[in-house]
Amino acid sequence: MSMENSLPISHRQRLWLYALGGLVMLFLIAPSVIIVIMSFSGSSLLQFPPQEWSLRWYESYFGSLEWRDATIVSVKVAVMTAIVASLLGTAAAYAINARTLRLTGAINALLTASLIIPVILIGIGTFFLYARVGLNNTLTGLVIAHTVQALPLVVLTVLSGLRSYDMNQEMVARSLGADRFSAFFQVTMPQIRFSIVSGALFAFITSFDEVVVSLFISGGETTTLTRRMFNALRDQIDPTIAAISTCLIVLSIVLLSAAQLFGRGR
Amino acid sequence: MSMRSASLQDDVGATLNADALRADARRESFGLLALLSPGLVLVLAVIIVPIGWLFWLSLFDEAGQMSAANYARFFEQASYIKTFVTTFKVAFTVTGACVVLGYPLAYMLSQLPRRAASICLIFVILPFWTSVLVRTYAWLVILQRKGLVNTWLMDLGVISQPLPLANNFAGVVIGMTHIMLPFLVLPLYASMKSIDTDCLRAGMNLGASPAATFRQIFLPLSLPGLASGVVIVFVLCLGFFVTPALMGGGKVIMWAMRMEQTTSLYSNWGAGAALGVVLLGVTLALLGLFQWLLGARATGVWSQR
Numbered sequence: 001m002s003m004e005n006s007l008p009i010s011h012r013q014r015l016w017l018y019a020l021g022g023l024v025m026l027f028l029i030a031p032s033v034i035i036v037i038m039s040f041s042g043s044s045l046l047q048f049p050p051q052e053w054s055l056r057w058y059e060s061y062f063g064s065l066e067w068r069d070a071t072i073v074s075v076k077v078a079v080m081t082a083i084v085a086s087l088l089g090t091a092a093a094y095a096i097n098a099r100t101l102r103l104t105g106a107i108n109a110l111l112t113a114s115l116i117i118p119v120i121l122i123g124i125g126t127f128f129l130y131a132r133v134g135l136n137n138t139l140t141g142l143v144i145a146h147t148v149q150a151l152p153l154v155v156l157t158v159l160s161g162l163r164s165y166d167m168n169q170e171m172v173a174r175s176l177g178a179d180r181f182s183a184f185f186q187v188t189m190p191q192i193r194f195s196i197v198s199g200a201l202f203a204f205i206t207s208f209d210e211v212v213v214s215l216f217i218s219g220g221e222t223t224t225l226t227r228r229m230f231n232a233l234r235d236q237i238d239p240t241i242a243a244i245s246t247c248l249i250v251l252s253i254v255l256l257s258a259a260q261l262f263g264r265g266r
Numbered sequence: 267m268s269m270r271s272a273s274l275q276d277d278v279g280a281t282l283n284a285d286a287l288r289a290d291a292r293r294e295s296f297g298l299l300a301l302l303s304p305g306l307v308l309v310l311a312v313i314i315v316p317i318g319w320l321f322w323l324s325l326f327d328e329a330g331q332m333s334a335a336n337y338a339r340f341f342e343q344a345s346y347i348k349t350f351v352t353t354f355k356v357a358f359t360v361t362g363a364c365v366v367l368g369y370p371l372a373y374m375l376s377q378l379p380r381r382a383a384s385i386c387l388i389f390v391i392l393p394f395w396t397s398v399l400v401r402t403y404a405w406l407v408i409l410q411r412k413g414l415v416n417t418w419l420m421d422l423g424v425i426s427q428p429l430p431l432a433n434n435f436a437g438v439v440i441g442m443t444h445i446m447l448p449f450l451v452l453p454l455y456a457s458m459k460s461i462d463t464d465c466l467r468a469g470m471n472l473g474a475s476p477a478a479t480f481r482q483i484f485l486p487l488s489l490p491g492l493a494s495g496v497v498i499v500f501v502l503c504l505g506f507f508v509t510p511a512l513m514g515g516g517k518v519i520m521w522a523m524r525m526e527q528t529t530s531l532y533s534n535w536g537a538g539a540a541l542g543v544v545l546l547g548v549t550l551a552l553l554g555l556f557q558w559l560l561g562a563r564a565t566g567v568w569s570q571r
Binding site for chain 1: 291294295297298299301302304305306308309310311312313314315316317319320367368370371373374375377386389390391392393395396397398399400401402403404405406407408410412413414417444447448476501504505507508511512522525526529530535538539542545546549550553
């Protein structure tokens with residue numbers, strides 16, 4: 001569907017629309033841009049644009065043992081979440097895509113439940129459960145909780161990959177003597193691997209940026225970066241957080257571009 | 267498996283073949299169920315079971331007696347009523363602001379040539395995937411008493427006293443609008459994209475002005491997409507925690523904050539659980555109503571990029 005010159009309205013008549021849309025886009029992007037610029041400020045005052053430039057807030061971030069530990073916890077949890085969620089999510093998407101099971105609607109609703117159930121309720125519920133089984137303040141507990149939150153994104157991403165793939169190819173492989181597993185790993189998987197990688201990247205970012213549930217179930221040695229940031233923001237506004245935020249923004253851009261790139265590859 | 271049962275066809279009767287096929291189908295179902303089960307078990311264990319448990323807890327008062335005290339409290343205590351009023355006020359204001367800002371943006375995106383649209387979409391998708399915490403921090407920096415906006419306005423001589431922009435209702439609304447906007451724009455854009463341009467061209471060929479074409483053809487066709495965005499934004503607002511907790515200055519207490527306070531601060535699990543149950547009920551009711559009215563799933567926003 002080509003949009004070019006499809007309507008007899010000139011771009012000039014649309015100037016007001018472009019101006020309005022541009023302003024909203026500015027509203028959306030300006031906060032991130034301001035934070036990135038301010039993270040290079042040399043002063044502890046909040047000035048924009050900064051009068052002097054320095055890397056002192058980055059030094060303060062990387063030099064602090066507390067921030068570094070929290071970052072390491074977050075990275076560990078996010079990597080494990082990405083692995084576990086993409087394994088479980090791909091398996092689930094494969095099963096849903098086969099469409100032979102009854103109750104597919106209910107299964108779908110259950111798997112995507114964490115997208116609509118208020119996160120605060122998941123946080124309190126998880127804390128309550130973990131208190132009984134001793135999973136609070138553990139990496140395992142964090143990975144499990146984050147996997148549940150990342151699962152819907154992996155399922156939806158892989159499912160959209162499977163929808164544009166012809167399952168008959170796998171049938172052909174099986175009729176030629178391949179068993180189910182080798183048919184999947186040698187025929188299907190190479191063709192949907194881009195969706196799986198995109199799903200894993202979304203899972204990583206979901207886990208890394210997760211705040212509310214981590215607030216309840218992480219602490220002590222397993223304090224995540226977002227939990228520490230949240231607590232720091234409750235006390236006072238420390239420009240170190242601008243440096244950390246910039247790193248998070250860059251991470252989002254890198255992962256999103258990678259997901260986009262892989263998404264196009266399929 | 268199906269191969270083997272097919273090759274059997276020649277030497278055994280049709281009944282036996284049907285049995286074999288049925289057994290094969292059953293085995294297939296079990297296999298698929300086995301693939302689904304790890305994910306389902308995890309969701310059941312971490313989300314459904316604890317929520318059910320909390321629901322059970324909410325039915326008991328502090329003395330351990332079964333009662334509706336935890337729910338009756340919502341109508342009796344003024345502080346709870348105030349929390350609900352604040353929550354709905356914020357949710358309505360933010361949803362309204364998202365419509366006002368999001369509709370023109372989605373409309374512009376849908377009218378731009380594909381290349382330009384995909385570049386402009388970055389401005390929506392990047393914030394969507396940026397940490398909520400980072401964006402809330404940014405708005406704190408911009409809006410607080412000695413923040414950027416106040417410094418600029420005072421330097422320019424527009425105001426002499428800093429405006430109260432953060433740590434109040436206005437701050438919460440601005441911060442949350444920024445976070446919710448992509449949830450409205452993405453489904454709206456997708457639905458506007460699927461509007462057939464021929465309908466618009468036909469309207470204009472028949473003599474309608476651009477404004478009339480928009481009002482009588484485009485706007486009605488875009489309403490389902492708008493509705494799906496509005497519902498998802500409203501529902502997310504009701505249970506939102508991070509921005510009001512950081513930008514409300516302790517004055518704007520929303521539903522989720524109340525839940526956190528009751529459970530973490532006062533360890534009153536019954537009362538916190540009851541709040542959660544009602545919140546979940548309202549959320550599911552709104553989503554169910556929406557799905558029933560429009561026959562669409564509101565979670566579509568996450569499946570398209």
